[in-house]
Amino acid sequence: MDLNQTATIASAPGQNGTDDDAAILAMAALAEAHDPHIGRHLLRTQRLVAALAAELRFHERFRAMLTPSLIALLVKAAPLHDIGKSRLEVALLTAPGRLTVEQFAVMRTHTSCGRDAIEAVADALGGSTPFLRCAAEIAFSHQEKWDGSGYPQALAGEAIPVAARLMAAADVYDALVSARSYRPAFTHETAIELIRQGSGAHFDPDVVDAVLAIEERFRDIAAELADLPLPRLALS
Template identity: 50%
Template structure:
């Protein structure tokens, strides 16, 4: 049974309306605007309000305005019931947000029909809102599930690189942190703001662990070689960027619909060894032709390689690594990315320490 709140300062009107509507509805009756506001916000919450316009202290127009200003009562439909019978009065009431306008003296059949119609409309709206809320919850659940599947897939793919090269495990975690740090530093720069939106930063960070996925295609005698690579071996090593790109592109093509993070991961894997001056690989891109995602990944990857222990080299002291990064400004790296790195140098050191390998931890600590 729906609850109808009747508001009128005249006891006779309250009695008549209550008598007309009480057989089908739960009735609450009050005789002032202030009491109407209290009743509308209380329990049981009314499903419909019949509101007199001409009342002392607070007229019906002000009551309606206050109901609409309160999020608790804003969606309760209001029908004006008034002796004001001019077209202008009715137009004003409807313009202010009333759903209907009944002129006194009331005719019971009209009141019953109007109340029934607006209660049915409200019930339909409430049902639609409930279904929309349920649908939104289901969409949110499925999106969260899809994101979890993406994260698991990324970790599974990244684990392939770890299996082939055990040194990459913490490297992936550190470079992910470095990329986020650079992106958040640069996102307010006009040259980067259009790309480094909060959404794109999350996609980039999610994609970063796949930057070296192509190394699973490099033979062990090259990937794990403890000494310097020969020129032929180095050419084979360079193919890992192309292999990673092709592997992710194939996964992208196999998907039934575009997967955003795969597009970013493919870009990072392919171009993170390009250099600002055009001397990198695999395409020899230069300057702003290099995707922003790859420019950030390039510095993150090199910095970590410098301070980490690798099969082919020892960990460099932090000061030497910083000097190499500084010297690479405008040649190896985008100058703006280098500037962002030094602006957040302390954060880089903290990330390196948090996800340190044994030698990296001691090297970073001694250099710091």
């Protein structure tokens, strides 16, 4: 990804246009510069998280946590969820097919790498901020699962930060409806059904209920920001 592409991502529709938002998106995009669709993935997951937060903000379990200020931080930090991948080898990130056990063990380190990178920024600035703390939580814990089978800490239930719980659902939905080297994209209906089946195992059940309640919003976001087809190479 060249600088022009990065600038395009940073100024993509749907962002508020401020310098810090543009910088966050550009930094996140550069972390996965090998992926030609990364810009739209970042924007989709950001909007999916925003939609989930809006749906859950008055829920009895979430209203004390999902304050307007936390929602603003969560939405701003969402594009940094995979920033730790910037420390992994491109050969691993672009490996065709499913990863081997050894490759997956390395891939799992992107969560701790992401937290460490964000905490290094905090150290360089002379101290953390609410935004950086939220971003570090998302980067470190978005692969945790409600039943404790996730990583890197095998957290379970309420021990998983709420920002990471919302990010997990948004990230998985987007991964399912996006094509991978080893499979085509799933339909929206299949993705929603797989998330429903993950209730109480992969995902917080109330987060799943929120996904089901706004699944048409999820469909619209996926369609509006669908990956563009890759340009065809000219034949000489």
